[in-house]
Amino acid sequence: MCLGIPGIVTEIYEVDGILMSQVDFDGVRQEVCLATTPEAQVGQYVLVHAGFALNLLSDTEANETLKILKDLEAFNRNYYGEQASGE
Amino acid sequence: MEESLSNLQNFSCPMPISHHETVLIGHGSGGTLTHDLIRNLFQKQLGNPILNQGNDAALLKLGQEIPEGMDLVVSTDAHIVSPLFFNGGDIGRLSICGTVNDVAMLGALPKFLTATFIMEEGFPLTDLERIVSSMAEAAKEAGVQIIAADTKVTEKGKSDKIFISTTGIGWRKKDLQISGQNAKPGDLVILSGSIGNHGIAVAEARGNLGFKSEIKSDVAPLNGMIAELLKNFPEVHVLRDPTRGGLATSLVEITCQSQLGIILEENAIPVDQDVRSACDLLGLDPLYMANEGKLILILPQEFAKAALSCLQNHPYGINAAIIGRVEEKPAGQLLLKTPLGTSRHLDMLAGEMLPRIC
Amino acid sequence: MANKLNPESVRQTKALMDEIRRITTKPWNIMEICGGQTHSIMEYGLDQLLPEQINLIHGPGCPVCVTSLELVERALQIAAQPGVIFTSFGDMLRVPGSTGDLFSARAQGADVRVVYSPMDALKLAQANPQNQVVFFAVGFETTVPAIAASILHAQKLGLDNFSILPANVLVPPAMHAILQSPDNRVNAFLAAGHVCAIMGYHEYEPIAQKYRTPMAITGFDPADLALGILLCVRQLEEGRAEVENGYPRYVSHEGNKTAQAMMAKVFKAVDRQWRGIGLIPKSGLGLRDEFQAFDASIRFDIELAQLQESELCIAGQVLRGLSKPSQCPAFGTICTPSNPLGAPMVSGEGACAATYRYHKVN
Numbered sequence: 001m002c003l004g005i006p007g008i009v010t011e012i013y014e015v016d017g018i019l020m021s022q023v024d025f026d027g028v029r030q031e032v033c034l035a036t037t038p039e040a041q042v043g044q045y046v047l048v049h050a051g052f053a054l055n056l057l058s059d060t061e062a063n064e065t066l067k068i069l070k071d072l073e074a075f076n077r078n079y080y081g082e083q084a085s086g087e
Numbered sequence: 088m089e090e091s092l093s094n095l096q097n098f099s100c101p102m103p104i105s106h107h108e109t110v111l112i113g114h115g116s117g118g119t120l121t122h123d124l125i126r127n128l129f130q131k132q133l134g135n136p137i138l139n140q141g142n143d144a145a146l147l148k149l150g151q152e153i154p155e156g157m158d159l160v161v162s163t164d165a166h167i168v169s170p171l172f173f174n175g176g177d178i179g180r181l182s183i184c185g186t187v188n189d190v191a192m193l194g195a196l197p198k199f200l201t202a203t204f205i206m207e208e209g210f211p212l213t214d215l216e217r218i219v220s221s222m223a224e225a226a227k228e229a230g231v232q233i234i235a236a237d238t239k240v241t242e243k244g245k246s247d248k249i250f251i252s253t254t255g256i257g258w259r260k261k262d263l264q265i266s267g268q269n270a271k272p273g274d275l276v277i278l279s280g281s282i283g284n285h286g287i288a289v290a291e292a293r294g295n296l297g298f299k300s301e302i303k304s305d306v307a308p309l310n311g312m313i314a315e316l317l318k319n320f321p322e323v324h325v326l327r328d329p330t331r332g333g334l335a336t337s338l339v340e341i342t343c344q345s346q347l348g349i350i351l352e353e354n355a356i357p358v359d360q361d362v363r364s365a366c367d368l369l370g371l372d373p374l375y376m377a378n379e380g381k382l383i384l385i386l387p388q389e390f391a392k393a394a395l396s397c398l399q400n401h402p403y404g405i406n407a408a409i410i411g412r413v414e415e416k417p418a419g420q421l422l423l424k425t426p427l428g429t430s431r432h433l434d435m436l437a438g439e440m441l442p443r444i445c
Numbered sequence: 446m447a448n449k450l451n452p453e454s455v456r457q458t459k460a461l462m463d464e465i466r467r468i469t470t471k472p473w474n475i476m477e478i479c480g481g482q483t484h485s486i487m488e489y490g491l492d493q494l495l496p497e498q499i500n501l502i503h504g505p506g507c508p509v510c511v512t513s514l515e516l517v518e519r520a521l522q523i524a525a526q527p528g529v530i531f532t533s534f535g536d537m538l539r540v541p542g543s544t545g546d547l548f549s550a551r552a553q554g555a556d557v558r559v560v561y562s563p564m565d566a567l568k569l570a571q572a573n574p575q576n577q578v579v580f581f582a583v584g585f586e587t588t589v590p591a592i593a594a595s596i597l598h599a600q601k602l603g604l605d606n607f608s609i610l611p612a613n614v615l616v617p618p619a620m621h622a623i624l625q626s627p628d629n630r631v632n633a634f635l636a637a638g639h640v641c642a643i644m645g646y647h648e649y650e651p652i653a654q655k656y657r658t659p660m661a662i663t664g665f666d667p668a669d670l671a672l673g674i675l676l677c678v679r680q681l682e683e684g685r686a687e688v689e690n691g692y693p694r695y696v697s698h699e700g701n702k703t704a705q706a707m708m709a710k711v712f713k714a715v716d717r718q719w720r721g722i723g724l725i726p727k728s729g730l731g732l733r734d735e736f737q738a739f740d741a742s743i744r745f746d747i748e749l750a751q752l753q754e755s756e757l758c759i760a761g762q763v764l765r766g767l768s769k770p771s772q773c774p775a776f777g778t779i780c781t782p783s784n785p786l787g788a789p790m791v792s793g794e795g796a797c798a799a800t801y802r803y804h805k806v807n
Contacts, residue, residue: 003481004587004639004695005367018598025368027361030298033564035594036704047642047695048368050534050584051297051562052591055642055701058694296561354450369561370535426450427458427667429490434802437782 004049006057007032009042023048110210115240128216129236132223133202137234145234147199147256157258160195162186165252171214173292175284175303176379178251179221184308184379185330186255187229191310192326192382194265194317195257200226201235205250208243218249229308231255267344269324274413275391276349277384279312279398280305280406281357282334286376287365298368300361307380312401316384320394325385332436333375337383339421339435351411351423351433374423375436385413450489454668461671462494465678472498473681474630475674476623476766478616479585479637480507480792481665487799489667491674499678502631502766503796504623505719508584508614509536510764510788510795513718514752516612517542520581522747523610524555529745530573532566533581535559536792541785543753563595563609570599570607579741582609587639589613589730590704593711596732596739608741611731614717616640617648618728624656628767633677635663635670638692643708645700649688657686664692711736720788721761758787763796770797777801 007023012034014020019034023046030048034040037053045057113120130139137145137152147153166182182202190197202222206215226233288304290296309328317323325345329337334356342349358373366373380403386394391409398404421433450458477483483503486492492501505511521542524531531547538547538559551557556576560566563580570578582592592609599607616637623629636649641662653660659680663673673691680687690696710733717729732740757775762768770776770789780786782798789795 003367003370004642005364016598016602018594018601025364028298028300028302028364028368030368033562033591033594035598036590036701036707038703047639049639050588050591051564052594054587054590054639054704055695058697295558295565297565425489426452426455427489427491427494429493431487431490432802434782 004047004054006045006047009034009040009044009046012040012042021053023053108212110206110208110212110215110240112208112240112242115206115238121238124238125236128219129238132216132219133226133233133236135232135234137199137232138236145199145201147234152199153258156261158195158261158263160190160193160197160257160259161254162189163252163254164189165250167247167250168289169247170289170292170294171218171248173304174288174301176288176306177218177221178249179218180225180306181379182251182253183222183225183229183231184306186253187225187231187308187310188328188379188382190255190257191308191313192265192328193257193259194263194313194323194326195259196314197229197231197255197257197310199234199256200231201254202233203237203239203252205239205241205246205252207241207246207248210248215249218251225308229310263321265323265326267325267327267341270341270345270347270349270385270413271324271387272347272413272415273388274324274385275388275409276338276351276411276413277386277391277395277398278329278334278356278408278410279309279382279384279404280380281359281362282329282378282381283358283362283366283371283373283376285379286333286371286373287362287369289377290369290371291365296369298365300365302359302361302365305378305380307403309380309382309403312398312403313382315401316394316397319397320386320390322390323384323386323394325383327383329378329381329383331377333373333377334383335374335421335433336435339433341383341385342421343419345413346418348414348417348419349411349421350414350430351421353423354426355408355410357406357408374433388412450667454666457668458491458494458671461668461675465499465671465675466496468682469496469498469678470682472500473632473678474500474502474766475633475635475677476502476504476631477635477637477663478504478506478619479635479640480509480795481639482506482635482637482663482670483796483799485665485667485670487802489670491667491670494671495674499674501674503799504631504766505619505722505764506585506637507789507792507795508588508612509534509540509792510760511614511719511722512537512540512583512612512788513720514542514754515718515749516610517546518544518749518752519742519747520547520610521545521550522749523579523741523745524550524557525553526577526745528576530556530558530569530576530578531581532558532560532569532578534561534583537581537583539785539791540788541755541791543750563592564598567595567599567604567607570604571602574606577606577608577744579745580607580609581612583612585614585616585637585640586644586708587637587642589708589712590643590701593704593707596711596736597707599739600736605738608739608744609732610741611712611729613712613730614719615714615728615730617652618725619719620649620652622722622725622728623765624652624658626765630766631658633658633681634660635673635677636660636688638662638664638669638696641692641700642695643701643704645698645705646688646690646696647698647700653686653688659686660688662688662690662692662696664695719764721758721764723761755786760787760789760797763789770800773797
C-alpha cells in the first residue's frame with residue numbers, strides 16, 4: 001500500500017497503446033507504467049508503487065518541507081546552529 | 088539420424104555427446120550412454136587421478152591423500168536453485184563454493200568433493216556442459232577435486248531440470264576451537280563484504296520481477312581467504328557464512344549457540360546502493376537475503392583491526408567491515424542499533440521472505 | 446532494512462524530536478493508519494525517541510491484515526479451481542483463512558504466483574490465453590490507480606481471461622469508524638503520505654473538523670515521521686484541529702487528478718468487512734456495472750463454507766488500538782510469525798508481527 005520509491009524517468013514509450021517508461025532507482029531499472037502520470041517527462045523524478053508512477057516529485061514543494069522546518073524554533077537552533085559551527 | 092536406444096548397446100565406438108541435444112533416460116541407466124556422458128563431459132571437465140580410476144568408490148589413504156594427525160571435517164549440501172544461471176554465477180559454481188565454504192567455516196582445508204547430479208529427461212546438454220564447466224572452474228580456483236560422482240535421470244516432470252548435491256571433505260589441526268558456541272563477551276563481529284547481492288541476482292534472473300540491474304551474485308570460494316586469516320589469527324572464535332536466511336539469521340543462531348548477545352551497528356553493515364534500491368523496490372530486507380561469498384568472523388577485540396586488514400587485502404574481502412560486538416546480555420538475542428541511537432531486536436527469518444506491498 | 450539514513454536525515458530527525466519534547470505538556474495518542482509508517486516507526490525505533498507522554502497507536506493500516514476472512518477464503522477457493530493462475534502481492538500469501546492460506550494452497554498444487562504489479566498479472570493473462578488469471582486486489586487507495594489502469598487496459602485489449610478479486614479499502618471511512626467509536630482514544634492522526642499523493646487531502650478536512658481531531662500528512666522516512674508527529678503535537682498543544690501537509694514534495698491538496706479519474710471510472714464505493722473490526726460502510730471499492738465482467742467473485746461463483754476465525758485472536762482490538770499485541774494471551778506463545786493465528790501477525794508491519802520482531806527484548 002505505501003511502499004513507494006522515487007526514481008528517475010529515463011525513457012518513455014508505448015506498449016499496446018499504454019504509456020510505459022524505464023525508471024532508474026540508483027542503478028536498478030524497472031519498467032513503470034505512466035498511465036497515472038501522463039505528464040511525466042524524461043529526467044523527472046516519479047514516486048513508484050506496484051509498477052505505476054503515483055505522482056511526480058515536486059521540486060518547489062520539496063522546498064516547502066524545508067520551509068516548514070525552518071519555522072520551528074528548536075530546529076533552527078539545533079540544525080542551523082550545528083551547520084554554522086560544523087563544516 | 089537418431090538411433091533407437093536398443094541399438095546403442097551393440098555399438099563399439101563411443102557416441103559423441105553432441106549427437107544428442109538433451110539428457111535422455113538412457114544417460115542415467117548405467118549403460119553406454121552413461122559411460123559416454125561420464126567420459127566425454129564429467130571426466131573431461133572434472134577429471135583427476137582419483138575420479139579417473141572409475142571404481143565404485145574413491146580410496147583415500149591416511150598419510151597419503153589424507154595427512155596424519157588431523158581432524159576430518161565433512162559437509163554436504165543440495166542445490167536446487169532456480170533459475171540455474173544468474174548474473175555472477177550458476178548452480179554449478181554454487182554447488183562447489185557452497186560446500187567448500189561450509190568446510191572452510193570450521194577452519195578446515197577443503198580438499199575433496201563428491202557430486203551427484205539428478206537431471207530431468209529433456210534437460211539441454213549445452214546447459215549441462217555449461218554447468219559442469221563452471222564447476223571445474225570453481226573447483227580449480229578453490230583447489231579441490233571431485234573424486235566421486237553419480238548421475239541419475241528422472242522422467243520428464245519428475246524433477247526440475249537439474250539438482251546437484253555435493254559433499255566436501257577437509258581437515259584441520261587437532262586443537263582448533265572454531266564454532267558457533269565459541270563467541271566470547273567483548274569479541275567483535277566482522278562481515279567480509281556487502282550483503283544481499285546473491286539474493287537479488289537470483290531474484291532478477293527469475294525474470295518475472297520486471298527489473299534489471301548490474302547486480303551480481305557474490306558466489307565465491309572463501310577457503311583461500313580463510314586460510315590466510317587463520318594463519319595470522321589463530322584466535323578466531325567463530326566463522327559462519329550467511330547463506331539462507333541471511334546475515335540476521337546466522338547471527339541469531341550464533342547468539343543462541345553461545346548464549347550471548349550481539350549488538351550490530353546498522354550504519355556499519357555494507358550494502359551496495361543498487362542492492363538497497365532493489366530491496367526497496369521489491370519490499371525485501373538485505374539483512375535476510377542469502378549471500379554465497381561472504382563470511383562472518385567473530386574474534387577477540389585486540390585482533391579485530393589487524394584481521395580486518397587481512398580480509399580487506401583479499402579480493403573477496405575488500406569491503407570487509409566491523410559491524411558489531413558480542414556482549415553478555417541480552418543472552419540469545421540479536422540487537423540492531425540504528426544511526427538514531429535507537430535499537431531493535433532482530434529475529435530469525437520466519438518462513439519464506441515474502442515481498443511486502445506496504 | 447540495512448541503513449539508508451544519511452547524517453543529514455539523522456540530524457533533522459533528532460532536531461525534530463527535540464522540538465517535540467520541548468512543546469509536549471500533556472499526554473497525547475497519535476494514530477497512523479498506514480502499514481508502511483508502522484513499519485518505519487518500528488524499524489527506526491522512533492517511539493524510543495519520543496517523550497513518554499506521546500503514545501503512538503498503530504491503526505488498521507495494513508491492508509493485508511484487514512482483508513476479510515471471507516475474501517481470503519474466496520481467494521483460496523478460486524485458486525484451487527483448475528486452470529486458474531491466482532496472482533497476489535507477496536504478503537497476502539501467509540494470511541490464514543479458515544482452510545489454510547495461499548502458500549499451503551500452492552503446496553497442494555494450486556498455481557499461485559507472487560506479482561509486484563497488477564500489470565504483471567495482465568501480462569500473464571496475455572501470455573496464457575488458455576488460463577484464467579485472477580489478481581487479488583488488496584491495498585488502500587495507493588494501489589487502486591494501478592488496478593484501475595490495468596482493468597481499463599484489459600478492456601481495451603479485449604482480454605476475457607483476466608479478472609480481479611476486489612478487496613481494496615479506503616482510509617477516510619476507517620477514520621470515521623475509529624473516531625465514532627465510544628472507546629476511541631485517538632487524539633490526532635498521521636495521514637498516509639502515499640494515499641494522499643493520489644487522493645490529495647481535501648477528504649480529511651471535514652473529518653478533522655467534525656471530530657476536532659488534528660491531522661498531519663506524513664511521509665515514511667524518520668525525519669518525515671518526526672515532522673508529522675511534531676505537526677500533530679503542535680496542533681494538539683495549541684488546540685487546533687486542521688489538516689497540515691508534512692509531505693509536500695509528493696502531496697498536494699487536490700492530489701493526482703488523472704489517477705482519481707481512472708479510479709472513479711472503474712470503481713465505486715461499497716460496504717466492506719474489515720477483518721477483526723467489522724463492517725465499515727462505503728469503505729471498500731467494488732467494480733462498476735460496466736466492469737462487472739472483470740469481477741472474479743462473479744466469474745467464479747463459489748459457495749463458501751462456514752467461516753471460522755481463531756477464538757484466541759484479538760486482532761480487532763489490536764487494529765483499533767484498544768489493546769497492545771503484548772496484552773494478547775496468545776502473543777508470542779501460540780501465535781508467532783511462523784504460526785500466525787490472525788492477520789496482524791502475518792504481515793511484517795501488522796502490529797503483532799512488528800511488535801514481536803522489534804520489541805521482543807522489552
